[in-house]
Amino acid sequence: MMPTSQRRLRVALVEDQPLFRTMLERTLTDAGDLEVVAAVGTVTEARRVLTPGAADVVVLDIDLPDGNGIALGVVLRRAQPDLGVLLLSAHDAMELLLDLPRDVAHGWCYLSKTSTTSESALLHAVRAAAAGETVLDPALLERVSPRAGSTVARLTHRQYEVLRLLAQGLSNAGIADRLKITEKSVQNHVYAVYSTLGIDAAPALNPRVSAALRLLEETGPSL
Known part of the structure; x- marks a missing residue:
């Protein structure tokens, strides 16, 4: 075996x-x-x-x-x-x-x-x-935008980009490659996203999972 x-x-x-x-x-x-x-x-x-x-x-x-x-x-x-x-x-x-x-x-x-x-x-x-x-x-995520007044709506444009790619399952390295920025910058953006959304970076539930579900919860079809 x-x-x-x-x-x-x-x-x-x-x-x-x-x-x-x-x-x-x-x-x-x-x-x-x-x-x-x-x-x-x-x-x-x-x-x-x-x-x-x-x-x-x-x-x-x-x-x-x-x-x-x-x-x-x-x-x-x-x-x-x-x-x-x-x-x-x-x-x-x-x-x-x-x-x-x-x-x-x-x-x-x-x-x-x-x-x-x-x-x-x-x-x-x-x-x-x-x-x-x-x-x-990924294709469905391209069609949504943050709901007005939601926590996700408080993210900067770059932080929202990072969150959407994170929800597609990309690693920090994969996000860095997609956005043409350094992996360190991605890590900083990810921590900023967690902070804004109130997600514990070391909980029992994977914080990337929590962030993806929050994105799903606080977005809707783009007008």
Whole structure:
């Protein structure tokens, strides 16, 4: 057996459209560091095969023939607290992450089937979910702006840029590269964002997850 640090991440797929499920399975398998251990199309099948420890990440369609992917994710997460969850939806439903029970709110990612078309975005979200991080759909984040009077609205333009990239799951180095600034500058901006939003930089819940959820909570569609 390969050492845990070297073994491939085990991914389970719960997607009711056979063609899309097959495409997802091929994309994930081709990545090399991922292994698809189950690919099913219903909540019933998923609850039968996804026993605790069977997978590191589950990719869930929100709308399933016999139930809701989010509710299924909550059940699976409570049975396996370290399970990463990536939600896929044909609709813009990111705000549903705000309704997650607090005890299972970490390590959920969300991508839209219609706006996210890059394999790299999918693979990044799967790996981030496995690490307990939160990644929100980049294209959907481009369409939102801070609500008037919100805490997020108090951020400077640069701080808001950093927060939005953070919510996409970019590291400080990745944000620095995207914005063409130094990594130290990014770190300073991140701490400023935490301070403005009142986020503890060393809590039990990953502060990057908290910041991403706050962005989701305090923004709405751009006019």
